[in-house]
Amino acid sequence: MIRALAVYLAITALATLIPADRADALISAHQCAYCHTTHLALGDTLLHAASVEALCLSCHGPAGISVLKAEVHTDSTIAPSFRHTCLDCHNPHDNLPNWKGGENIALVGLDLEDLGVARILTPNSGIRNVVFENRTAFTQGSPDYDGACETCHTLTRFHRNTADGTHTHQVDTTCTSCHNHGNYFLR
Amino acid sequence: MKYQSSIFWVAFLGLMLSFSSFAGAASSPVRIAEGPKDTVLVSDYRRQSIVHVDLKNLKQRRKLRIDGKPLGVVWADGLLYVGNESRGQVEVYGSGSKLIRAIGEPGGMIPNDLAIDREGGRLFVADCRDQAVKVFTLDGDYLFNIGAASLSQPVALSYDPHRRELLVSDFGCPEEGIPSAVYIFDGEGAQLARIPGSQKTGMFSSTTTFLRPQGVVASADRICLVDSFLGRLLVLDRVSGSLLASFDTSSFGEKLLLPLDLLLLPGGDVLVTNNRAGCLSRFSLAEVLP
Numbered sequence: 019m020i021r022a023l024a025v026y027l028a029i030t031a032l033a034t035l036i037p038a039d040r041a042d043a044l045i046s047a048h049q050c051a052y053c054h055t056t057h058l059a060l061g062d063t064l065l066h067a068a069s070v071e072a073l074c075l076s077c078h079g080p081a082g083i084s085v086l087k088a089e090v091h092t093d094s095t096i097a098p099s100f101r102h103t104c105l106d107c108h109n110p111h112d113n114l115p116n117w118k119g120g121e122n123i124a125l126v127g128l129d130l131e132d133l134g135v136a137r138i139l140t141p142n143s144g145i146r147n148v149v150f151e152n153r154t155a156f157t158q159g160s161p162d163y164d165g166a167c168e169t170c171h172t173l174t175r176f177h178r179n180t181a182d183g184t185h186t187h188q189v190d191t192t193c194t195s196c197h198n199h200g201n202y203f204l205r
Numbered sequence: 206m207k208y209q210s211s212i213f214w215v216a217f218l219g220l221m222l223s224f225s226s227f228a229g230a231a232s233s234p235v236r237i238a239e240g241p242k243d244t245v246l247v248s249d250y251r252r253q254s255i256v257h258v259d260l261k262n263l264k265q266r267r268k269l270r271i272d273g274k275p276l277g278v279v280w281a282d283g284l285l286y287v288g289n290e291s292r293g294q295v296e297v298y299g300s301g302s303k304l305i306r307a308i309g310e311p312g313g314m315i316p317n318d319l320a321i322d323r324e325g326g327r328l329f330v331a332d333c334r335d336q337a338v339k340v341f342t343l344d345g346d347y348l349f350n351i352g353a354a355s356l357s358q359p360v361a362l363s364y365d366p367h368r369r370e371l372l373v374s375d376f377g378c379p380e381e382g383i384p385s386a387v388y389i390f391d392g393e394g395a396q397l398a399r400i401p402g403s404q405k406t407g408m409f410s411s412t413t414t415f416l417r418p419q420g421v422v423a424s425a426d427r428i429c430l431v432d433s434f435l436g437r438l439l440v441l442d443r444v445s446g447s448l449l450a451s452f453d454t455s456s457f458g459e460k461l462l463l464p465l466d467l468l469l470l471p472g473g474d475v476l477v478t479n480n481r482a483g484c485l486s487r488f489s490l491a492e493v494l495p
Binding site: 052055066069071072074075076077079080081082083085106112118200202 | 207233235236250251274275315317318333334336356360376379381400416417419423433434435436462463466467480
């Protein structure tokens with residue numbers, strides 16, 4: 019009993035002293051124990067689920083309890099086909115500041131290369147900044163094209179991450195009102 | 206020997222394909238229920254359809270297109286009941302796939318799972334919007350809620366006609382220290398039992414059996430359920446709640462990734478909707494089910 023208490027206190031002290039990655043637990047449903055456990059862990063970072071995607075979707079996917087429905091971003095009907103999963107866009111531990119000085123919401127952007135700002139490893143544009151400060155601003159437009167949707171897009175007809183293509187498509191509408199996250203961001 | 210080996214692999218691959226061919230990788234199977242004429246019914250969230258799957262080869266026989274994303278599905282007396290997440294209602298389809306009526310107000314429910322008490326003429330709905338189990342007549346009249354005092358976040362359910370009991374999977378409320386659990390109610394809504402997914406065994410220790418229970422069914426003195434978090438099919442003792450068996454890989458080698466529902470087949474086999482794999486996975490549980 020005393021040994022167990024000593025081990026517990028030692029672990030708690032270490033966790034307090036060691037500077038860790040940001041892991042502030044956003045909301046009550048995202049407390050550490052909701053995803054991590056020291057026992058029964060199947061994943062490689064003491065996660066409950068066998069894969070992070072399954073973990074996220076156990077609440078946000080079909081038949082999950084969350085009303086914020088999500089699916090992976092995929093389309094196998096076009097060429098080139100693609101499939102982007104949760105961790106490609108979201109940092110599960112906390113919202114990050116973006117490079118413009120604001121703070122992103124909805125866990126959009128990862129701290130790639132430890133710069134402390136929200137970024138995304140895009141499919142064919144390398145690592146890019148991402149700005150997503152409210153749920154209606156998925157595109158930022160000129161000159162940076164760093165909105166949550168457009169920072170990756172290079173092959174879409176609209177809202178690419180450069181000045182190419184059309185940038186006037188449905189600018190008064192939120193992208194997800196037609197391209198829903200729960201529907202793979204497809205129409 | 207070389208030929209024998211080749212023949213074996215061709216046969217094995219053929220078998221794998223036949224069991225994975227329900228809808229292909231692009232599908233998103235959610236709930237499964239017994240259907241008419243040797244079929245099972247599967248709600249396909251992505252393809253927005255109810256798929257009639259042939260029990261013999263698990264291939265699609267036909268499908269019914271739903272105007273919205275289907276969740277719970279159940280078939281009784283020639284009628285098909287579908288929980289339509291997009292409409293927020295339970296839709297009832299008759300012969301010829303004709304929509305006969307809708308149960309509940311539009312947008313009034315997230316009908317995550319459905320079950321029917323044929324003898325009592327009642328429909329049970331696990332509603333994720335109001336976090337409640339709602340009871341309706343088969344004509345759609347609301348009767349009452351079940352487990353309002355005990356349930357936290359019910360997600361799935363099944364009705365055991367032999368014991369006249371309702372089994373409910375509940376995610377619990379971890380932030381309030383309420384673990385996930387399986388609840389058993391009688392037909393009138395009185396709680397008979399609660400099987401918690403984890404229990405404290407000491408100041409710093411606990412034992413965990415399941416975390417995110419989804420589809421749940423009873424088989425005599427056993428309870429089978431799938432855990433979408435852990436990716437496992439579990440067999441529990443109905444009385445003690447102790448874990449009797451756990452499976453993460455089907456009899457045909459498919460790993461469970463986000464399993465959401467299950468159906469007991471005659472002979473002790475179980476079909477599981479393996480959502481991320483986009484297929485139905487079959488398990489032989491004859492040794493652990495009575």
